[in-house]
Amino acid sequence: MKKLLQINITANWGSHGKIAEGIGKAAIKQGWQSYIAYGRWANPSASNLFHIGNRWDEMRHGLASRLLDNHGLMSQKATKSLLQFVRNVNPDIVHLHNIHGYYLHYPLLFQYLRQHDIPVVWTLHDCWSFTGHCAHYEFCGCEKWKTHCAECPQKKAYPKSWLLDRSFRNFEQKKETFLSLNHLTLVPVSQWLQHQLQQSFFKHTPIHLIYNGIDTNVFSKQTEVSWVKEKYGIPAHCAIVLGVASNWYRKGLPDFLQLASLLPPSIRIVLVGLNKQEQKLAARAGIVGISRTDSQRELCSLYSAASVYFNPTWEDTFPTTNLEAMACGTPVVTYNTGGSPEAITAETGVVIAKGDIQTAATKIELLCQQPATTFEDACRQHVVRHFNKEERFSEYLELYTQLLKKNEQEGASHQAFTTNTCIKA
Template identity: 55%
Template sequence: MNVISINNDNKKQAKRLLQINVTANWGSHGRIAEGIGEAAMAAGWESYIAYGRYMQPSQSHLIKIGTRWDQACHLFQTRLFDRHGLASQRATYSFVNKIEQIKPDIVHLHNIHGYYLNYPILFNYLQKNNIQVIWTLHDCWAFTGHCAYFSVEGCEKWKEQCHNCSLLKSYPKATFFDRSRMNFLYKKSSFTSIKKVILVPVSDWIKGLVSFSFLNQYPMHRIWNGIDIEQFRPCDRKEAISKYGTYILGVASKWEKRKGLDDFLALRQCLPEYISIVLVGLKKEQSRLLTKGIISIERTENIEQMQKLYSGALAFINPTWEDNFPTTNLEALACGTPVVTYNTGGSVEAINPATGIIVEQGDIIGLAKAINKIEAIGRNNYTEVCRARAVSNFNKVDRFHEYISLYDKL
């Protein structure tokens, strides 16, 4: 998979797509890149995916960027000197040589942060070679001097000039130095240096933010994330209900304050005893802090188990304080389950009044009232309309084809 074998003498060679992401076929963004690659190959493209760490077998040609030592050094420079994205010089020069071999028609960027890539070196190469770039924005890191999200803090420095960062302890965490001003200037210089760029925000919310940033000079084409609507579909609710009773569901890959863990603890006090809370993804130490009536599932065995959990739930609750476009909302809808979410980022874009309820951030009573409303209407009355919305808007096959159509137009 990691060996590149290219015949550049073939006059009728296929168009070549190179995607760059921190992971390959791993995690939500890695799986998105994998799906795009598969759709591209079905349309006659050659597909390459370059990644920093964590991978699973892929249908595309995989290219590993750097070593564990490179990543450790990058992490060190980030923690001590707030130089995220400015280390990994040797690894990035080596990767650029591989790009020179591939000669891609399109370079599609995803998350280029994550301790594995030097963005000035990469963008200098893209600019000099006038390569067409598509950049899917999964968070806000591309236009800030440090952080990936800033909405909870209410920071707006990124609109003009980052400085005196109050989010240094957030990802990518820095300990001693605040280089947010210089980082902002470096990013602005690099990211606005190339001409042929189309930005793909994955929500209308982040599209709106970009319009106030230094990236607003580029055209944008919003493409929502998608899911596998065949794997996530309504199933018999009896098994989950017999095990957990009447319950609401929360899911996160990493539970922390911004994902609403504290809000679930508070919500427990506002619900009747017969309604349980089931949380998926908690660590063991977090599970020990749970009160009666909250059930912890550290991890699920397979997608079928998640399908049953989604389908059996009275409602899927997403009290997230910072998010772009969470796929858990989509998975719940595809299983016929209504979604209750805070008015946060792009999370609200997954639902409409028929498929869920939006609650203001921190309104625990509002969450409880929304759950009571869904119970009063009847959970089964939501199944068809939630499923229909997921099929119409969030089928990953349709979303991947939207990317291929964008490629072909270029």
């Protein structure tokens, strides 16, 4: 029986953790044994779980990172414990997701993977792997990562450093460490991220694009959504413009505040994922602010009640909220940011320049004037056809099979070469 081990900051928690969970379930369905090693948070899982480190280790790692800018270079004891677990499991494939987040010593992990020559798949959800510090650089427009990071303009962005700037050394160490594997395949989740990788020190590493998907059975048009307007005091005749984020850092909250002053009273903005301070700001602008919800049913109702989903994100690799909105029949207006436009077609929404609030207001108002059914089928079918999560998870299993077959062929070729060399000698 083949064995899959995934490593991520979470297990079945948050977007990346749920992706790992879905891949694990797909592997189990095809007869694999599935394991997930995680660093910080977890929900019950179909896979066998292993918790890397503990809260105290995470705090020490976080403090050192803030003082020394050495993110990913602490947690040696926790990582050695993980490596013992890897030895016991003896996986056929190791699949990495987010290995940053104050829980892992990446040089120790990669040293083990190199020594044991295990095929590694690494799904990249951000840009941390090829920069000297930050997890994303689009907001500030930095391109130092293309040549060599130094004097980081985002030293105080995640993973925040209060004192030192180690970006030059971090870049060197990541490049040396991550390029040391003989069997590494990178999986970007968007064409945008793939293009970034092709300009980075990973340019000669095998790259296999696999988009993120969503559960199209869960995210679908809800017919009874009148309660949404009733609950939040929105008049029945008003159209809703929806925004959703788990964290609004660089996701466009100031843009929504500005947008509110440009829309007519017949269009109301509803934002999900705001903290208490953000809710106060939203209320002063006449925006309905809602805290984060873990209820997919409630989220589907909000998507379904909206006439437009607006995503003014300033940095993103491939936001699945666009997919969720369209799966519920709602068109999307988004900035031309990262991979955000890649799911949008002329039949399912509009892509505009970052920060162009006036155009956003114009496009949103035009979309709100359309009959509610105008975009439903096109939006829904586009997501079902291209972004169904089960099909995307199957792509990972196909990739595993290809890599194992290639590894076996290389092993057989090496054995034949060794045998022939010995015979001639």
